[in-house]
Amino acid sequence: MSGKEIKVNVQASGRHVHLCQSDLDILFGEGYILEKKKPLGGDFLSTSKVEVIGKDGKSCLCSILGPCRNISQVEFSITEARAIGLNPPLGDSGKNENYAPVTLKGPKGTVYLEQGIFVAKRHVHLCWNHAQALGVTEGDSLDLRIDSERPTVFKDVKVRIIPKEAPVHDSDVHLDYDEYNASEAFRSGIGYVTKGE
Ligand SMILES: [Zn+2]
Numbered sequence: 236m237s238g239k240e241i242k243v244n245v246q247a248s249g250r251h252v253h254l255c256q257s258d259l260d261i262l263f264g265e266g267y268i269l270e271k272k273k274p275l276g277g278d279f280l281s282t283s284k285v286e287v288i289g290k291d292g293k294s295c296l297c298s299i300l301g302p303c304r305n306i307s308q309v310e311f312s313i314t315e316a317r318a319i320g321l322n323p324p325l326g327d328s329g330k331n332e333n334y335a336p337v338t339l340k341g342p343k344g345t346v347y348l349e350q351g352i353f354v355a356k357r358h359v360h361l362c363w364n365h366a367q368a369l370g371v372t373e374g375d376s377l378d379l380r381i382d383s384e385r386p387t388v389f390k391d392v393k394v395r396i397i398p399k400e401a402p403v404h405d406s407d408v409h410l411d412y413d414e415y416n417a418s419e420a421f422r423s424g425i426g427y428v429t430k431g432e
Contacts, residue, residue: 238430241365243406245381245426247415248355250311251300252285252339258307258348259299262341269301278302286340287311287352289319294340306331309339309352312411316354326353327393358393359408359428366396369430378431379408387418392428 259267262285269281284296287309295318297309308331316323323335337351359377361369371377373396379389389410397403408426415421 239368240427240429241369241406243359243365243379243408243426243428245379245408245410245415245420245424247412247421248310248409249412250287250295250297250309250315251280252287252297252307252309253300253304254285254307255305256303258339258346259303261344261346262339264343269299269303271301275300287319288338288340288345289316289321291320293319295319304329307339307346307348307351308334309337309348310355311352312413313354314413315411316352321352323352323354325356328355355409355411356393357389357391357408357410357414358395359406360395360397361406361428362397362403363399363401364404365406366394369428371430372396376431377428380427380429381418381420381423382425382427383419383422385417385419387420389414389418390431 271279272282273280278300281299281301283299286294287297288294331350334350334353337348339346371394375394376391379392381387
């Protein structure tokens with residue numbers, strides 16, 4: 236263990252889909268608008284769900300986050316993906332590099348995404364002051380320690396820096412439910428990040 240340790244919030248992201256407007260139009264009909272159910276950071280959880288088609292006739296319903304993005308993508312945990320017969324690669328959100336193909340089905344149509352589904356890398360949204368204190372920049376990796384009855388250290392937690400001007404003084408780690416449940420992070424919702432070895 237080297238140097239400074241920073242206390243952070245630990246939160247879980249459930250499986251979700253981001254859509255571009257043209258795919259939303261195909262799935263739900265021309266000019267369809269996502270309705271807000273609740274805010275989620277800069278995004279929002281919509282009231283709409285889409286069917287994600289896996290293998291051997293398996294599929295599941297999945298929440299759609301708004302607002303629409305430039306490209307459609309599907310983020311699952313490994314357990315969520317395996318439940319419908321898929322085994323997508325790890326990836327960074329928003330990049331659409333080497334994602335696995337997947338089909339979405341809505342009430343009005345279906346969309347095939349050649350680069351569609353991936354498992355999001357664990358990451359931390361570090362506030363500016365915490366980033367300065369740790370001496371890290373965008374894309375660096377940190378260790379995350381969870382103190383629980385099943386104490387866990389997560390390596391390679393990707394750093395995303397919150398801009399200096401944002402009125403944020405907390406840092407939030409985003410895990411998927413496999414990681415969140417395995418480490419029992421849900422009991423305290425707290426972890427500690429360090430630069431690691
Ligand atoms: Zn995040």
